[in-house]
Amino acid sequence: MVSADRNDVGRRGAAVGIRGPRPGAPRPPGRSAGPPGCGMRRSSPAPSAATPRASTTPAATTAAPAASAADPPVRSEEVRPVAGAVRLAGTLAMPEGSGGIVVFAHGSGSSRHSPRNRYVAGVLNDAGLSTLLFDLLTPEEERDRANVFDIALLAGRLAQVTGWLRAQPAAARAAIGYFGASTGAAAALWAAADPGAGIAAVVSRGGRPDLARPRLAAVTAPTLLIVGGRDTVVLDLNRGAQAELRCQNHLAVVPGASHLFEEPGTLDTAAGLARDWFIRHLMP
DSSP states (O other): OOOOOSOOOOOOOOOBOOOOOOTTOOOOSOSSOOSTTOOOOOOOOOOOOOOSOOEEEEOOSOOOOOOOTTSOOEEEEEEOOEETTEEOOEEEEEETTBOEEEEEEOOTTOOTTOHHHHHHHHHHHHTTOEEEEEOSSOHHHHTSHHHHTOHHHHHHHHHHHHHHHHTSTTTTTOEEEEEEETHHHHHHHHHHTSTTOOOOEEEEESOOGGGGGGGGGGOOSOEEEEEETTOHHHHHHHHHHHTTOOSSEEEEEETTOOTTOOSTTHHHHHHHHHHHHHHHHHOO
């Protein structure tokens, strides 16, 4: 179960909309069923605030709820975010009446088409949160493997795309959070540490926050670190990184999960934890 550790910060947002989806635009996956091995269960409500402190506890067995007729309608379209001199490829999904947007930063060797991130995005959309999945690098840049692990470069792209997103009329008043996986989690924390970044919450799934160590103490956004109980090396790295965070933070361990959360029900649990964290910190 996720618990709060310090005073909530960055809670804001307003209803946002978007023009109709591009004809044939795909609906984010994961809204009716998870990827192979992921069962769907109804979750318990998000927990209430607790005494401010940093903590590490096993994750509760709650999971992301199945989609239902009550889920808000989602409009999705392909977008081309501007990041400096380049345009990147992305998918923006916005439920009707959404009050917060989660920007995804994928890990090395992945992209906006990551089935796990798309599944998590679907769970967030079902909860009324908008999502932006985009490629951090152009196809040409990805050919240089050094770029894939250049955390400062990836964080800069994330910050630039966030600026582009805030300039869109449909997102101008929305609270923004970051969801990062693997090296993308390091980029998310690095970008969130920028002065004036204004990020309302960060969630890391199987992330490498240790790669953002020079910036961890400067992160002010409430941060949730989700790690699989069987991912022992990454779990140790997350514990070390958590000790350097000065913001409200929590480390949730998902029992039985390995690095990719491939075991039955484990990705459901991670998605439910992320959903509850973002609802708490992004929704008005």
